[in-house]
Amino acid sequence: MRGKADHNWNSQAETPSKAARLRAMLTSPELEFLMEAHNGLSAKIVEEAGFKGIWASGLSMSAALGVRDSNEASWTQVMEVLEFMSDATTVPILVDGDTGWGNFNNMRRAVTKLCQRGIAGICIEDKLFPKTNSFIGEGQPLADIDEFCGKIKAGKDSQTDSDFSVVARLEAFIAGRGLGEALKRAEAYHAAGADAVLVHSKQSTADEIVSFAREWAGRCPIVIVPTKYTQTPTDDFRDAGISVAIWANHNLRAAITAMRETSRQIFREESLAGVDGGMVTVKEVFELAGNEELAEAEKRYLPAAGETMTAVFLAASRGAALGALTEDRPKCMIDVRGQPLLRRLIENFKESGVRDIVVVRGYKKEKINLPSITTVDNDLYANTGEAASLACAIDHIQGDCFVSYGDILFRQHYLDQLMTGDDDITIAVDALWKERKSDAEGWVRDLVSCSRPFSGDYLDDDPVIVKRIGNQLDPAEVDGEWIGVARLSRRGSERVRAEIEAMREDATLPQSSMLDLLQRLVDKGTSIGAVYVPGQWLDVDDAADFTRAGKFL
Ligand code: SPV
Ligand code: MG
Numbered sequence: 420m421r422g423k424a425d426h427n428w429n430s431q432a433e434t435p436s437k438a439a440r441l442r443a444m445l446t447s448p449e450l451e452f453l454m455e456a457h458n459g460l461s462a463k464i465v466e467e468a469g470f471k472g473i474w475a476s477g478l479s480m481s482a483a484l485g486v487r488d489s490n491e492a493s494w495t496q497v498m499e500v501l502e503f504m505s506d507a508t509t510v511p512i513l514v515d516g517d518t519g520w521g522n523f524n525n526m527r528r529a530v531t532k533l534c535q536r537g538i539a540g541i542c543i544e545d546k547l548f549p550k551t552n553s554f555i556g557e558g559q560p561l562a563d564i565d566e567f568c569g570k571i572k573a574g575k576d577s578q579t580d581s582d583f584s585v586v587a588r589l590e591a592f593i594a595g596r597g598l599g600e601a602l603k604r605a606e607a608y609h610a611a612g613a614d615a616v617l618v619h620s621k622q623s624t625a626d627e628i629v630s631f632a633r634e635w636a637g638r639c640p641i642v643i644v645p646t647k648y649t650q651t652p653t654d655d656f657r658d659a660g661i662s663v664a665i666w667a668n669h670n671l672r673a674a675i676t677a678m679r680e681t682s683r684q685i686f687r688e689e690s691l692a693g694v695d696g697g698m699v700t701v702k703e704v705f706e707l708a709g710n711e712e713l714a715e716a717e718k719r720y721l722p723a724a725g726e727t728m729t730a731v732f733l734a735a736s737r738g739a740a741l742g743a744l745t746e747d748r749p750k751c752m753i754d755v756r757g758q759p760l761l762r763r764l765i766e767n768f769k770e771s772g773v774r775d776i777v778v779v780r781g782y783k784k785e786k787i788n789l790p791s792i793t794t795v796d797n798d799l800y801a802n803t804g805e806a807a808s809l810a811c812a813i814d815h816i817q818g819d820c821f822v823s824y825g826d827i828l829f830r831q832h833y834l835d836q837l838m839t840g841d842d843d844i845t846i847a848v849d850a851l852w853k854e855r856k857s858d859a860e861g862w863v864r865d866l867v868s869c870s871r872p873f874s875g876d877y878l879d880d881d882p883v884i885v886k887r888i889g890n891q892l893d894p895a896e897v898d899g900e901w902i903g904v905a906r907l908s909r910r911g912s913e914r915v916r917a918e919i920e921a922m923r924e925d926a927t928l929p930q931s932s933m934l935d936l937l938q939r940l941v942d943k944g945t946s947i948g949a950v951y952v953p954g955q956w957l958d959v960d961d962a963a964d965f966t967r968a969g970k971f972l
Contacts, residue, residue, distance in 0.1 A: 438582035441511035441539035444472055445584060445615045445640040450657045453513055453665045457483040459503035461670045463707055466508045472539070472663075473508065475501055477515035478552055479671035490549035494520035494529055502536050511539035513586065513665075517550045518562065519543040523573035530577040530585070540584030542617055542642070543570060545591075545604060553593045553619055554647070561594050564604060568611035575612040586642055587613035592620045592627045601631055606638075615640035615662065625651040625659075632659040728773045729815050733933070734761060734825030735781025735800035735808045740961050748786040750959060751825040755968045760959060761825050762789055763972070768821065771834040777815040778825065779808040799929070806931035810919045816912045822933075824903035828971055829956035837904065839880075842948030843911035844940065846885065851954040852900035865901035865934055866892040873898065873951045885947040888937045899949070902956045905937070914945045 435443070444451040454470040456462035457479035465473050478488040480500050486492050497514070505512055514533065519526035519541075526543070533541055544550065545562040553559070567587070574585045587608035591601035605616045618641060620627040625648045632641055640662035645651060656664055677698075684694055705711075738750025745753065751761035765776050776792040781800025793815070797808040809822065816822070821834070833847050849855065850873035852864070870884040888901060907915055918940055922928040927935070941947055957967050 436539075436580065436582060437505075437509075437511035437537055438534075438539040438580045438584065441472055441513055442582045442584050442614065444511070445586075445642070445662050447662070450653070450661055451663045453663055455479050455665070455667050455670050456504055456512075457671050458500060459507035460707065461674070462504035462508045462512070464670065466510050467707075470510065472510050473504065473512045474665045474667060475504060475512050475514040475538075476667050476671070477517050477550075479668050480515075482671055482675075488550075488552040490517060490520070494525070498529075498532055498536065501533070501538055505537045513540045513542060513584070514538050516541040516543045518546055518548045519570050519574070521548060522566075523570045526570045527573045527577040530574045530583070531579060534579040534583055539582075540586060540614070541574065542586040542588050543567075543574070544588035544617075544619075545608075553590060554621055557595060559590065559594050561590055561596065561600075561604075564607050567604075568607050571608055571611040571613050584614040585612065586615045586617050587611075588617040588619060588642075589631075590619060592618070592622075592631075598627070598630055598634065601627075602634055605631075605635060609639050613639065615642050617642040617644065617665075619644055621647045623650070624648050625655060628661070629655065629659045632661060727775065728819055728821070729775040729777060729817065730765075730768045730773045730821035730823055731809065731812045731815055732761065732764070732776070732778045732823050732825040733805050733808045734778050734787060735797045737782040738826065738960065741959075741965075742962075744962065744965075745782075747783065749780070749782045749784075749825075752783075752786050753959070753965065755828075755959075755965060756972050759789070760828065760968065761787065764823070764825065764828060765789065765792070767829070767831045768823075768834065770831050771838070773821060773834075775815075777812050779812050781808065803929045804931050804935075805933040806919065806922060806936045807929050809915075809933070809936070810923065810928055813916055813919055816907065816915050818909050818912060820907050820912055822905045822907065822915075824933075824958065826960075827903045827956060827958045828968055829902055829904065829952070833902070833904070833950070833952050833956070834906075836950045836952070837906040840906060840908075840948045840950060842882075842884070842908070842946040843914055844905055844907050844937070844945060845948045845950060846888075846905045846937070847902045847952050847956075848883075848885075848899035848949040849902055849954055849956065850899050850951040852897070854954060855900065864890055865903065866890060866897045867899050867901050867949060868892055868896040869898040869949050871898075877951065877953060883949040883951065885937070885941055885949050888941065888947075889934050899951060901934075902952065903933075903958060905933075911945070914940055914943075918943070918945075 453472045453474040454465040455474045455476045456465045462473055480497060481488045481492050484492050501514055520529055545567045547560055551559055571585055571587055589601050589604055591604055608616060618628050618631045628643050637660060642663045643661050644665045644667045646667050681694055734749060734751040738745045741750050752759045778787055778792050778794050779797055780787045780794050781797045784796055795811045797811045837845050837847055848867050867885055868887040918936060922931055957964060957971055959968055
């Protein structure tokens with residue numbers, strides 16, 4: 420009965436475009452349905468329920484924004500809502516464009532924008548701007564026919580998607596102007612290029628629309644909004660040859676009922692005990708929001724936790740005390756039970772999720788050739804200290820990172836302990852330092868004086884702050900020995916970088932040790948926390964240390 424409009428099944432894509440699908444709904448011989456939505460969430464719910472298309476109701480979008488259905492929301496604000504709805508769904512949206520949000524020129528711009536945002540069609544009504552909802556008052560003034568036809572033409576001429584639909588809405592029955600006026604206008608709007616007419620009625624029976632449909636005789640598709648004639652059997656619409664019925668505001672109204680009841684009950688009972696069972700769970704909200712997809716995407720696009728963490732290893736010195744052992748390699752590359760010491764150390768960090776390994780090389784640098792590491796060189800290693808080596812890696816001291824001597828071994832879980840620190844810098848301090856090497860051996864030690872001594876309980880997590888660090892501390896004030904690994908927070912990294920620059924400025928950088936750098940930071944108020952550890956580590960300074968290292972493993 421109805422004329423079939425040509426529609427273009429988007430030739431590039433397998434699925435027809437949204438606009439093509441709305442056009443097909445308008446022109447199909449079946450009665451089709453559009454369900455109201457007013458935001459991204461309700462649009463999703465409409466699609467989830469199985470509807471093939473969405474009515475973006477002006478009344479509902481306005482009400483959801485807390486304003487009246489009188490063009491109080493600007494057309495660009497409506498456009499924003501539509502964008503969320505369109506992004507959240509795959510089914511076509513027919514937007515209630517009121518009177519076209521202005522004259523023909525506003526209509527042109529609106530249609531262009533709607534096409535850009537993937538909206539499938541617009542319905543405009545033949546009333547005056549600012550519009551009034553059809554169910555308010557009597558005898559609303561109608562638009563001049565020619566002016567309205569110009570608006571339809573302007574819309575059709577502006578669509579950038581050939582399947583986009585312009586539906587012309589007849590308010591003649593609403594205005595009490597009768598069937599003759601409705602038919603006259605419908606004919607003019609059809610001739611002006613409207614893809615369908617929406618015939619609206621506020622009677623409690625479908626008589627007006629059925630009589631219109633009979634007279635219209637399928638000249639173009641008819642859309643109806645049976646908000647007031649709810650008792651009419653849907654088959655009557657089918658029998659009348661209606662193309663599309665719009666359930667125009669029922670999600671909004673249902674939401675108001677539910678929100679009101681819930682708010683009032685919670686207010687009354689000052690408790691959630693009575694309401695929780697009667698609503699969707701938070702988990703369902705996450706499901707509707709598509710959180711599962713986000714979790715999948717995070718796996719694809721975000722680095723795994725810790726993957727971006729960097730550790731900078733200071734491995735430039737020879738370790739001359741090791742004599743012949745370091746003649747052809749730096750001490751960090753001496754073999755300990757079948758593997759270079761540095762490789763074992765790096766494994767520890769990798770186990771803790773640190774993937775970005777930076778090694779500062781110096782003596783026999785070509786021997787530091789481990790896989791998957793970044794190297795930077797301190798070519799002045801023979802005449803400079805640790806701070807200068809660290810300065811060579813300054814670009815890698817970023818965010819949360821570690822700085823470690825390259826010639827130590829320790830229990831891997833010490834790293835995990837360091838990662839829990841809240842301070843700018845956190846260092847591992849051996850509380851059992853006295854039991855290590857005897858002072859009689861004369862080793863230079865990285866001694867630390869803290870805000871409190873070790874309490875005897877390794878699970879004690881009361882904060883401990885470093886007060887002094889150096890190798891010249893008064894034995895009475897020493898609380899432990901720094902094992903040579905420090906974790907820097909983002910702020911800690913910034914402070915270390917700034918201090919290196921300050922040392923460069925005052926020319927102390929070349930001769931400074933890590934201890935000097937840390938003490939300077941303490942002096943300037945950087946909070947350096949200490950994590951007490953119970954021995955179980957070693958640094959490798961002589962051949963005896965290598966024997967110990969073997970045993971340690
Ligand atoms: C709307 O949903 O905003 C409509 C339909 O225009 S009605 O409220 O019935 O006029
Ligand atoms: Mg409306």
